[in-house]
Amino acid sequence: MPLLKDGTHTENQYKVLSAEEATDALPPGDYLFPVSHIELALQFQAEGHGKSGLWLDSSDEPRISTDLLNQFTVVAVNFPKFIDGRGYSIAFLLRERLGFNGDIRAIGDVLVDQLNYMRRCGFSSFELREDQDVEVAVREMNGFTNFYQTSADEAIPAYRLRHNL
Amino acid sequence: MSGRAVFLKLPGHITKATDDQSMYKYDDYDQRIVADRVRQFHDQTQRFLDGKLSEDEFLPLRLQNGLYVQRFAPMLRIAIPYGMVNSEQLRKLSDISRRYDKGYVHFTTRQNLQLNWPSLEEVPNILEELTSVQMHAIQTSGNCIRNTTTDQFAGVAHDEIVDPRPWCEIIRQWSTLHPEFSFLPRKFKIAVSGSVEDRAATNVHDIGIHAHLNDNGAVRFKILAGGGLGRTPMIGSVIKESLEPEHLLSYLYAVLRVYNQYGRRDNKYKARIKILVKALTPQVFAEKVEQEWLPIKDSNAHLPEQEISRVASFFTEPAYQSLASVDLNDLALSASVPFQLWLKRNVHLHKKPGYSAVTLTLKATADAPGDASAEQLDAIADLADKYSFGELRVSHEQNLIFADVQQKQLYELWQQLEILGLATPNQGLLTDMICCPGGDFCALANARSIPLAEDIQRRFENIDFLHDIGELDLNISGCMNACGHHHVGHIGILGVDRKGEEYYQIQVGGASGYDTSLGKILGPSFKMEEVPDVVNKLLQTYVKERRPDERFIDTCRRIGVEPFKESVYAAA
Numbered sequence: 001m002p003l004l005k006d007g008t009h010t011e012n013q014y015k016v017l018s019a020e021e022a023t024d025a026l027p028p029g030d031y032l033f034p035v036s037h038i039e040l041a042l043q044f045q046a047e048g049h050g051k052s053g054l055w056l057d058s059s060d061e062p063r064i065s066t067d068l069l070n071q072f073t074v075v076a077v078n079f080p081k082f083i084d085g086r087g088y089s090i091a092f093l094l095r096e097r098l099g100f101n102g103d104i105r106a107i108g109d110v111l112v113d114q115l116n117y118m119r120r121c122g123f124s125s126f127e128l129r130e131d132q133d134v135e136v137a138v139r140e141m142n143g144f145t146n147f148y149q150t151s152a153d154e155a156i157p158a159y160r161l162r163h164n165l
Numbered sequence: 166m167s168g169r170a171v172f173l174k175l176p177g178h179i180t181k182a183t184d185d186q187s188m189y190k191y192d193d194y195d196q197r198i199v200a201d202r203v204r205q206f207h208d209q210t211q212r213f214l215d216g217k218l219s220e221d222e223f224l225p226l227r228l229q230n231g232l233y234v235q236r237f238a239p240m241l242r243i244a245i246p247y248g249m250v251n252s253e254q255l256r257k258l259s260d261i262s263r264r265y266d267k268g269y270v271h272f273t274t275r276q277n278l279q280l281n282w283p284s285l286e287e288v289p290n291i292l293e294e295l296t297s298v299q300m301h302a303i304q305t306s307g308n309c310i311r312n313t314t315t316d317q318f319a320g321v322a323h324d325e326i327v328d329p330r331p332w333c334e335i336i337r338q339w340s341t342l343h344p345e346f347s348f349l350p351r352k353f354k355i356a357v358s359g360s361v362e363d364r365a366a367t368n369v370h371d372i373g374i375h376a377h378l379n380d381n382g383a384v385r386f387k388i389l390a391g392g393g394l395g396r397t398p399m400i401g402s403v404i405k406e407s408l409e410p411e412h413l414l415s416y417l418y419a420v421l422r423v424y425n426q427y428g429r430r431d432n433k434y435k436a437r438i439k440i441l442v443k444a445l446t447p448q449v450f451a452e453k454v455e456q457e458w459l460p461i462k463d464s465n466a467h468l469p470e471q472e473i474s475r476v477a478s479f480f481t482e483p484a485y486q487s488l489a490s491v492d493l494n495d496l497a498l499s500a501s502v503p504f505q506l507w508l509k510r511n512v513h514l515h516k517k518p519g520y521s522a523v524t525l526t527l528k529a530t531a532d533a534p535g536d537a538s539a540e541q542l543d544a545i546a547d548l549a550d551k552y553s554f555g556e557l558r559v560s561h562e563q564n565l566i567f568a569d570v571q572q573k574q575l576y577e578l579w580q581q582l583e584i585l586g587l588a589t590p591n592q593g594l595l596t597d598m599i600c601c602p603g604g605d606f607c608a609l610a611n612a613r614s615i616p617l618a619e620d621i622q623r624r625f626e627n628i629d630f631l632h633d634i635g636e637l638d639l640n641i642s643g644c645m646n647a648c649g650h651h652h653v654g655h656i657g658i659l660g661v662d663r664k665g666e667e668y669y670q671i672q673v674g675g676a677s678g679y680d681t682s683l684g685k686i687l688g689p690s691f692k693m694e695e696v697p698d699v700v701n702k703l704l705q706t707y708v709k710e711r712r713p714d715e716r717f718i719d720t721c722r723r724i725g726v727e728p729f730k731e732s733v734y735a736a737a
Contacts, residue, residue, distance in 0.1 A: 061426075083225060083308070085348025089425045092345055097460060113209060113218075113226055120344035136212070144201045146194045148338045149414075150465035151345060158194040158338065159472040160465065 002134050004115075005103070005125035007141070009134050012127060014053055014074060016107060032076050032107075035060050042071060055107060058086040062093045069100045077123070079108040088121040095122030095152040112137040116144060122152030187320060188249055188556060189334045189479045191299045199296045202303060202342065206230045207289040214286065229309055229347065231302025232288050236608045241280045241288055242305035243295065247315045247333035247357075248276040248559040252546035255557060257298040259542035265291050270542065272527060272535040272563045274599055274648055275354070276314045277305050281606055303341055308349045310340035310421070314356045316364040317560035320480060321522055321568045323514040327359035327376035327384050331477040332413065335468065339414050346421045350428035351436035353421070354393075366561060368392050368681035369653060371438045372420060373401045384410050390420060390450065391442030394647035398683045399439040402447035404454060410473060412458075415466035419458035423450070483554040483569060488519025491572035504579055506590035506628060512575060521572050523553075524592040525565040525582060530622040532586075533615045534600040535563035544585050552578050561650075562599055564592065595637045595704075596622045599650050603643030603660065604667070610643035612660025612667035617641060617693055624697035634704055637717045638676070653677040655718045656703060657684040658696065669696050673703060673729050674721045685726045687733055699733050706732040 003012035013030045022037040026044065030051040033041035041052040053074030056062060069075065075094060077087040087106065094100045105125040106118050112132050119141055128137060150157045156165075191199075209226050212218040218226075227234075231242040243258070250258075262270050262280060265287055271279040283291060295301055304311055313336045315329040316322060336355055340346070346353070356367040359376035367373030373389035386408040392401025408416055427445075429435045442450045493512065497505045513522040525545070527535050537545070545565065549557050552574055553567035560566060565587075570578060582588035591597045598621070601607065603614025618641055625631060640654030644661075651657030657672040668690035675684030691699055704717075706729050711720045721729070 082222070083348050084430060085308075085346070085350075086426055086430075088345045088348065089422050092422075096464075111222060113222070114348075117344040117347055133217070139208075140205070143205050144198070144342070146197050146201075147344075148198065148341050149343055157465065158198075159335075160469060162192070162194065162475065163469055163471040165469055165471070 001130055002128045002132065002137075003125060004128060004134065004137055004141075007138060010125075014051070014076075014105075016055060016076065032074065032105075035064070038064070038068065042068075045071070053105075055105075056090055058084045058090070060090070062090050062098060064098065066099045069094070069098055070102065073102045074105055074125075075100055075102060076105040076107045076127075079106060079110055082109040082111050082114055088117060091118070091122040092152045112140050115141040120147070120151040120153045120155065187480050187483050187554070188251055189246075189330075189476065195299070195338070196296070198342065199299075199301045199303070202230075202301070203289060203292045203296055206292060210285070210289050225307055225348070227288075228307035229304055230288070230292065231305040232285070233306060234285075234608075235281070235606055236604075237606070238282045239285050239288065240606065241283045241291060241302060242273065243278045243280070243300060243302045244305050244312045245276050245278055245300075245559050246337050247313055247319065247330055248317050248561075249330070250557050250559065252549045252555040252557070254298045254300055255542050255546040255549070257294065257300070259539040259546070261291055261294055262539045262542070268539045269536055270539075271533070271602065272537065272559055272565070274535075274561050274563060274601070274650055275312060276559050276561060277312055278559070279602075281602075304347075306352070307347075308351050308353075309347045310343060310349075310353045310355065313337050313340070314354070314365055314370075314561060316358055316360055317558045317564075317566050318364065318513065318522055318568065319359070319558075320482075321515050321517070321520070322360050322364075323516050324361035325359055325516065326361065326378055328477075328480055329357040329359040329365075329374075329376055330480045331473065332359075332374065332376060332386075332410075333357050334476050334479070335413065335473070336417070339417065343421075345418075346425055349421070349425055350430045351433065351438075353424070353438065355417075363677070363679045364560075366650070366653065366677040366681070368400050368679065369394055369398070369650075369677065370401065372417070379407065386410070386413065388416065388420075390454075391439040391447065392681075393437050393439040394650060394652050395437065396434050396645045396647075397437075397439065398647070398652040399443065400681050400683070401439075402442060402450075404442075404447060404451035411468045411470070412462055414468050415462045415464065416454075416458055418461055418466055419454045422457050423453045427453075482517075483556075485517050485520065485569070486571070488517075488571060488573070490518040491575075493521075493572070493575075496572070496575060500576065503583070503588070503590060504576065506632060507579055507588055508575070509632070510590045510594065511588070511592040515569070517569075519572055521570050521575060523567045523570050523575070523578065524560070525567070525587040526589050526592050526597050527563055527565065527587075528591055528597045528622070529586055529589045530596070530626060531619055533602075533605075534598055534618050537565070541585055541587065544581075545587070548578065548581060562597065564597070590628065591631060593636045593638075594631045595625055595634055595639050595700075596631060598622075599638070599640040599654065601641065601643050601648035603641075603649075607643060607648075609646055610660060611645075611662040612643050612669065613693075614641045614643040614649060614660060617658065617660075617669065617696060620693065620697050621700060624701065634707070635716055639700070640675075650677070651675070652683045653681060654684060655716075655721065656700065661690055663690065667693060669693060671696070671699055671703075671733070673726055674718070676718050682722075687726065687730045689734075702732045703729050
């Protein structure tokens with residue numbers, strides 16, 4: 001699946017594991033573990049089998065300590081269906097409330113027309129659904145120059161920009 | 166190209182309100198955002214037409230740009246933010262309705278305007294034209310934060326404590342293209358009121374905001390959550406007694422974030438915030454919001470004082486003349502009966518001596534409630550320029566208002582409204598109905614609303630009888646989504662489907678306002694042709710039971726629904 005990171009198409013090194021696949025018999029490699037398997041993810045990484053990341057489903061609550069969270073370089077949030085907007089709040093909370101400073105990745109039903117909102121909420125990489133057009137993705141992600149709200153990106157909202165705040 | 170923020174700082178350009186108009190004006194930031202949005206929708210529509218975007222994936226994109234696909238044609242819903250529109254915008258809307266539609270528009274129950282016959286391919290062009298007069302159709306539909314609504318008399322109401330309009334504009338901007346809250350479990354509606362009387366139905370909104378002054382004369386907000394109509398009507402619960410204005414946005418973030426995370430997504434009929442508030446209890450919901458709010462209250466979501474002042478500067482008073490009050494009884498004295506009736510019903514108290522607000526009801530018999538022709542819009546724009554500082558209001562009762570008319574010009578204005586068919590003296594009366602488009606247009610409807618409204622108007626055309634009955638809200642919805650607000654009508658009518666046939670359920674005792682109540686269903690439903698008789702029986706019961714100066718709703722509250730029920734179902 002096309003992975004978009006830092007505005008360009010890059011190689012996706014992480015494989016997303018389902019709860020059934022996340023066992024201690026995994027071959028070496030880089031994996032995203034379900035958040036329920038955080039202990040296994042830490043152990044896998046500590047034993048030098050590869051890099052571990054986590055993924056949260058839209059129904060998971062982001063309740064992980066910041067220290068624990070920052071042991072991982074990637075935390076992904078799944079969109080089971082693109083209209084399920086819980087992932088936006090999860091990403092915001094990971095970035096702003098929990099202070100996760102690694103890569104927050106959108107996975108699942110990730111479509112080009114939602115990338116701008118995702119980016120603003122703290123997502124920094126996007127595993128696009130197979131059929132999505134990367135060129136359109138890049139264009140859509142950068143389609144706006146000003147914003148009305150503060151979120152988890154660096155954009156200054158209009159109500160502060162207007163007053164040089 | 167970076168995946169991180171790209172934004173543009175415009176060089177120190179701050180617009181301030183001019184003296185002659187009391188309306189918000191876009192600055193370069195506002196203009197750029199709506200222009201970017203239109204460009205984006207051009208692109209999305211083109212990809213849809215090229216078959217590169219599926220129906221399902223295009224759906225929320227077009228809805229959030231105001232575009233429905235209705236029973237016969239697409240429908241475009243254009244926002245009239247908190248009900249304010251100027252003459253230039255009206256002329257543009259009239260022009261658009263002529264060139265892209267059938268030469269008329271429909272005003273909705275949420276201070277929006279609908280075009281019933283645009284073509285999908287042309288919608289991006291319509292949106293582009295709207296930006297030229299600082300209008301848009303953003304988030305007039307879809308599972309997102311909708312147009313914020315308020316009192317149609319905001320800024321001129323005699324009983325106003327706080328002008329709600331600056332707060333509505335601040336919320337409009339904050340909610341527009343919100344990155345976190347554009348894929349909510351369901352639609353989300355916010356209404357603001359700042360008067361003694363609530364004319365914005367704030368108690369039946371997802372969030373209702375009551376602006377008031379504290380003991381030190383500072384603005385504070387009481388926040389209600391979980392009100393709504395639809396299948397499960399509920400009155401909102403207070404979740405915050407007194408919020409400081411600088412925390413308005415951070416608090417809204419918190420409410421929306423709790424809803425976005427915990428609102429139900431498994432069943433669209435249980436997805437509104439009211440179901441969540443009820444399930445958690447208002448207390449627990451309020452605590453969750455508080456927990457979410459405290460960490461962000463002093464973040465960048467904190468609303469700067471400078472911005473509050475800037476937005477408020479647009480809503481200063483227009484250039485009022487200093488005039489003496491005119492006694493309307495004197496005006497009526499030697500005048501014709503139609504003018505007297507109009508003065509009594511359609512002319513409202515104003516905070517300024519010598520001025521009145523005037524309602525143009527879009528409820529003439531045989532015209533679909535809320536409809537206005539392109540010719541009428543042009544004429545209204547001219548009258549607005551001549552008599553009301555070039556500005557017009559739209560009410561949730563689907564009427565239009567000139568907010569600032571000199572009382573000494575009332576007769577002159579009335580004469581011109583008579584010619585246009587816009588002087589129907591029925592504001593607040595039985596025939597001034599709230600009515601959704603119903604089965605004639607809407608794909609969701611179970612039954613038609615407009616022909617029923619017309620039947621009722623024809624049955625009760627006698628103006629003396631109407632005035633004798635007095636204030637009465639009759640609201641009609643064509644299905645349980647309740648766009649016609651039937652739950653809060655003194656008489657509410659709901660279209661239902663009984664084995665493929667249109668039937669109408671009648672309820673009485675509903676009311677909006679701070680003393681909101683939900684109507685009670687009388688019993689089995691009726692066929693369309695039976696409804697005017699049923700309404701008549703309700704009115705006869707009222708006439709029999711009423712005490713002097715008692716309105717229909719007051720009598721209802723005093724005697725309960727039983728006598729009404731008996732009159733309707735008694736064997737003939």
